[in-house]
Amino acid sequence: MSQMTANLIVFPDFDPNQFYLELSEDTLEGSWQQIDRYSSLSRRWQAYLHQVALTSFLNWLQEEQSIKAKVWPNRSALPSFLEVVDGTAIEFDGVRLLLLVTDSLDVDEMRVPQEWVDIPSWVADYYLAVQINPDDGYLRVFGYTTHQQLKTKGTYDGSDRVYYLSENDLIADLDLLWITRQLCPNEILQEPIVSLPPLPLVHAENLLIRLGQSSVPVPRLEIPFVLWGSLLEHDGWRRQLYEKRIGLTEQWSVVQWLETEISQVAQGLGWNRTQWQPSLVAARGESLGSSIVLSRQLVIKEQPYELRIVPKGLPEQRIWRFELWSSCPSHYIPRGMKLRLLTEDLQSFDNNEDIALNNVDLLFVEVSLGSGEGLIWEIEPFPDNYEREILRF
The missing domain is CATH 2.60.40 (Immunoglobulin-like)
Structure with missing residues (x-):
């Protein structure tokens, strides 16, 4: 697979080993139209950045590389994820790839929310660190890693519930991902993790009432992860949480x-x-x-x-x-x-x-x-x- 690079004039620190994509005006403007309701402006901005990156990268996979890739689990589910945690996933050929997007100009590490590492059904094979600059119209993937490497080499920060790897511990050249897939299709990408215990209905109902209030700015840090992860892994409860936080009345009667x-x-x-x-x-x-x-x-x-x-x-x-x-x-x-x-x-x-x-x-x-x-x-x-x-x- 060949890399696609944007106009080098806008990249004073262009690194030929990293992956770049130009962001079209249609994508930048159209992504605003595709953003759903969110409980805060900060969540809406993060959703916008992920929508731009997702659209651009997915188009590149489908059109430039002829890969039949799709959003996981589907596009309609994205708001219920992005309301509470950063990250969007793509699946193709039995592989799940997670985009972690930031608009920070000074990045030196990948930070992966614990949800994408320790909720069994959410685990990805590859994690891509994406820097996006809407003003200059580009994104770059400054490195990637696997779930196994995150669990074995990453550092866990309990205060923010993230795993992080420094940029030096990431694989900079995205071409190596495709080469490795071809040469080592049976490579172990995921580290085994334990299942989360089932959440009793009465507990889930109480948590939805409490965390469904938009006045709770960061619900993912309000309760122990084992409870939070079990709540989110249930598709219906995750969707209910999103709907409550944006003020929707009952949608499923x-x-x-x-x-x-x-x-x-x-x-x-x-x-x-x-x-x-x-x-x-x-x-x-x-x-x-x-x-x-x-x-x-x-x-x-x-x-x-x-x-x-x-x-x-x-x-x-x-x-x-x-x-x-x-x-x-x-x-x-x-x-x-x-x-x-x-x-x-x-x-x-x-x-x-x-x-x-x-x-x-x-x-x-x-x-x-x-x-x-x-x-x-x-x-x-x-x-x-x-x-x-x-x-x-």
Whole structure:
């Protein structure tokens, strides 16, 4: 892979061993339009810097290097990360790469928030230290390292909860990353870490109330890391934390979706309302609790599917049916695929999943829920860009 460098006139201290990218005006201006709401101006600025770096680096990977790279876990999730911690991740070819962005002109070390090192599902393979200068229109990667090197050679600063490596301990030449990937594809990049203990629901609810106040400027330092990490690793709780901190009301009430409309947040993830036709209702031969059905389009192993939520029976019975269908008329749900429901704190319960023992037309799970109860749906194999969602009933 070849490096891309910007106009050297704007780099008086240009280092030919480091990676540079010019920042286009379209990227600099367009990134402001893509920034969501944040609880403070400082968080919004950090989100902007990461958006510029992410867009520029991702475009370079896709267009200049022909790498099929994507944002991890997906673009819609970025605000819930950047509201509380710096860093954006990219995945390609089974590798996760983390961009850590600063606009400081005087940098001599990489500082990695503990979340990206010690939350098991967040761990990256490579960590890139990125300096960005929007005024002069460039970014540079002044070094990179691996998770294993961070854990074995990095210094942990408990006051800020970061791991840091001096610039001298980083690999300056980004080309070496691609060369190493080709020559040593089985290189060990991650150091084993322990799983975080599950967080009881009542504890999570209390923490969300406390840390969801925008008056708490740095929530990541307010509680022990083991609690904080467990809270963030749960996609639904992390998203709730973000929504509370920016003052959004409940966005995930299925009852509200049926009675009025689907929230903009949920629409952005693909949820929509469908009006049942009388002929279809008759064909099902079932007593439906509403003529409105909620659905979400999914892609699983390059095949399209549809997840539906169907209210059944009388409203006071509060019976809900989750269905998974193939979106292709001639395509079945393959043997081994699973549709599963979990409680808000990821606990199983009786009859909470359906497994395709053979090729089948659909999978379904029915549940009876109390008012305000939360559920999480899962499908195995996981859909593309999957994140756990807490649906409130």
